[in-house]
Amino acid sequence: MLPLQLDGVSIAFPNPPGPPRIILRATDLVLPAGAMVGLEGPSGAGKTSLLHALAGLEPVAAGSIRWGGENIAELDGAARAHWRRRHTGLVFQDFHLIEGLSVLDNVLLPVWFDMFRTPRALRDRAKALLVGMGLPMPLPPLAVLSRGERQRVALARAVLRQPPLLLADEPTASLDAEAAGRIGSLLVDMAANSGATLIVASHDPHLLARLPIRLRIAETRLERLA
Amino acid sequence: MNPFPLALAGLRHRRGTALALALLVALGVALGVGVGALERSLRQGAARAADAFPLIVGAPGSPTQLVLTAVYLQPDTVTLVPGGVLTRLAADAQAAWVSPIGFGDRWRDKPVVGVAPEFVTLGGRRALAEGRVFAAENEAVIGTAVPLAMGDQLIPAHGLAHAGADEDDADTHHHGDSPYTVVGRLPPSGTPWDHAILVPIERVWEIHGLGNGHAEGAERIGPPWEAAQGIPAVVVQPRDFPGAYALRARYRDAQSNAVFPAEVLVSLFRLMGDVQAVLSAMAMASAVLVLAAVFLAFSGLVAARSRDFAVLRALGAPWRFVLAAVWLELALVLLGGVAVGLGFGWLGGWMAADALGRHARVAVTVAPGWDEVLLALAVLVAGMLGALLPALVVWRRPPGEALKR
Incomplete structure (x- = not known):
């Protein structure tokens, strides 16, 4: 639901003792609200770094990143965390669930950032999401879930509060073909239903094929594929 | 904000x-x-x-020995x-x-001690738990820990109670001719006197062939003693x-020495205080070492969870939430x-005090004190x-790095 506008964005990493490693050089890009974008490129080209920059996880070396008019590149760390909390849902290759928390609590985790008590409506929505994604009921302990099931829990966590942006980093790379297909469908359906802008960094041709806009990052350049 | 579920997780x-870390902390605190x-x-x-x-008035010599003899009933070779x-x-x-x-002698492991009737009641200050004060030479008042009943009779054996006596001399002693009859019992005092059998001093002198301390033919109990014999110590209650x-x-003077037991104890406690200072320093050092070890372990614990914390930050957790959770x-x-x-600590202190107290026949009760609570609080706050x-x-580590690893 948020349009994206990049102006002269450069991304670089300090790489001591050598000069900073440049990931992206002076890049402009405009994406409409609700766009569904696949981001591809060779390993190590900087897909994850770009995604982190778009999510405000890492600062950029130069340029502006505007999501619906708000330039997150000029926000400080705390303000970016606040912006992230309000606007983004993130999905990672390795799920990054919290061991020791129950399945439901993993989905509800972001709620605790702001609230002491979990509102009933959010708890119900979390359960509904898990049921809708086909997780067994009653919910088993986190430790016994398969990788595909874990990624579905992570996806439920990302979309719990209906963020206008969904960012996914290789969401299917550590899953078998069947689980990958299922996660891919869920991800695209979720974004389509809520109208969220979706950006997926991936190598998975099946997943990429379902995304209308394709970007490719290679050798510090970001290009739009036809 | 609610960091509790995360911390508990x-x-x-x-x-x-x-658990191991908590136990380590517990050990350090318990020691102190x-x-x-x-x-x-x-x-x-x-x-x-x-x-x-x-x-207490005794022969010239060590005040400490005098107190040990009279208060704690630990007669060494006493002058x-x-x-x-x-x-x-x-x-x-005055x-x-x-x-x-x-x-006098011993009955089982209980010392038989010759005293005046005034001592039994502390001049009227102490009421007996049972019975009455002895009124004749063959009567006895027992401490609360002596396993006898009113009316029981006991025959002391010549024993360890007066070290320095020569065993070959035994035939000069006239014990056992007639037994003592128990006529009274003292209330518990938590001191070695709980284990003593109090008898008239006159009888103790007689047993040792020294007469009864009174003029020839007199059969009284208690002062005045016209022909008093040597004794290890005299308890005196001053008028004011x-x-x-x-x-x-x-x-x-040359014949005697007079001491306030309280005064002697103060100097003993000063010595004990020095020992305690050393012990406390050691306990503190161990507490510091334990805390240091715990911090190393904490750093390990935090490092092991660094990915979790990076995830929190990626999901947009405010810094105070991450800080609070860790x-x-x-x-x-x-x-x-x-x-x-x-x-x-209290349990250990109590058990040690109980063992030591039992050995010295002094009742020692370990009550929880504020000193220890303050020590524990200090460790907690630190x-x-x-x-x-x-x-x-x-918080200072960028979240992106931990996520990429």
């Missing part, structure tokens, strides 16, 4: 490590608490034992104070009452405060450890402040 997920509680209770128990002994001193004391206008303390000092001054996890470990350590460090380190 961390503890649950690594419960072995968390135990030493403090033990020292305090021993001092209180020892001081209470001296309550019945305002002034006797001449009977004349007792006669003079009994007639002294003494409310006096009583000799003379060691100035009298106490006057008496102490008057009976410090800190809370460590603080809960500390809190558990300190609480258990406080309990362990630990909780220290726990902020790993929490801050977590």
Whole structure:
């Protein structure tokens, strides 16, 4: 639901003792609200770094990143965390669930950032999401879930509060073909239903094929594929 | 904001490590608490034992030995104070009452101690738990820990009670001719006197073939003693405060020495205080070492969870939430450890004090004291402040790195 506008964005990493490693050089890009974008490129080209920059996880070396008019590149760390909390849902290759928390609590985790008590409506929505994604009921302990099931829990966590942006980093790379297909469908359906802008960094041709806009990052350049 | 579920999840997920850490903290705290509680209770128990002994007069020599003999019934080879001193004391206008303390024999492991009737009631201050004061030479009043009943009879055996007596001399002693009859019982005092059998001093002198301390033919019990014999110590109750000092001054001469047990105990406690200072320093050092070890382990714990914390930040957690979650996890470990350590310390101190007290026949009670609570709180506060460090380190690390790894 948020349009994206990049102006002269450069991304670089300090790489001591050598000069900073440049990931992206002076890049402009405009994406409409609700766009569904696949981001591809060779390993190590900087897909994850770009995604982190778009999510405000890492600062950029130069340029502006505007999501619906708000330039997150000029926000400080705390303000970016606040912006992230309000606007983004993130999905990672390795799920990054919290061991020791129950399945439901993993989905509800972001709620605790702001609230002491979990509102009933959010708890119900979390359960509904898990049921809708086909997780067994009653919910088993986190430790016994398969990788595909874990990624579905992570996806439920990302979309719990209906963020206008969904960012996914290789969401299917550590899953078998069947689980990958299922996660891919869920991800695209979720974004389509809520109208969220979706950006997926991936190598998975099946997943990429379902995304209308394709970007490719290679050798510090970001290009739009036809 | 609600960081509790996350902190609890961390503890649950690594419960072995968390438990080991809490135990480590508990041990360090218990050591400090135990030493403090033990020292305090021993001092209180020892001081209470001296309550019945305002002034003690004995032969010139070590005041400490005199106190050990009269208060704690631990006669070493004691020099006797001449009977004349007792006669003079009994007639002294500044003494409310006096009583000799003379060691007779033993009945089982209970010492038979010759005293005056005034000592049994402390001049009327102490009511008996049972029965009455002895009124004849063959009657006895027993301490609360002596396993006899009113009316029971006992025959002491010539024993260890007066070291220095020559065993070959035994035939010169006339014990056992007639047994003692128990006529009274003292209330519990928590001192070695709970194990004593109190008999008239006259009988003790007679048994040793020294007459009964009175003029020929007299069969009285108690002062005055016209023909008093040597005894290890005399307890004196002064009439008033100035009298106490006057008496102490008057009976410090070539024949006798007079001491306030409380004064002697103070100097003993000063020595004990030095020992305690060393023990406390060691306990503190161990607590510091334990805390240092715990911090190393905390850093490890935090490093092991750095990915979790990076995930929190990626999901947009505010810094205070991450800080609170990390800190809370460590603080809960500390809190558990300190609480258990406080309990362990008191329990350990109590057990040690009980064992030591039983050995010395002094009742020692370890009551929880504020000193130990303050020590535990100090460890807790230091630990909780220290726990902020790993929490801050977590915040300073960029989240992206941990996520890519």
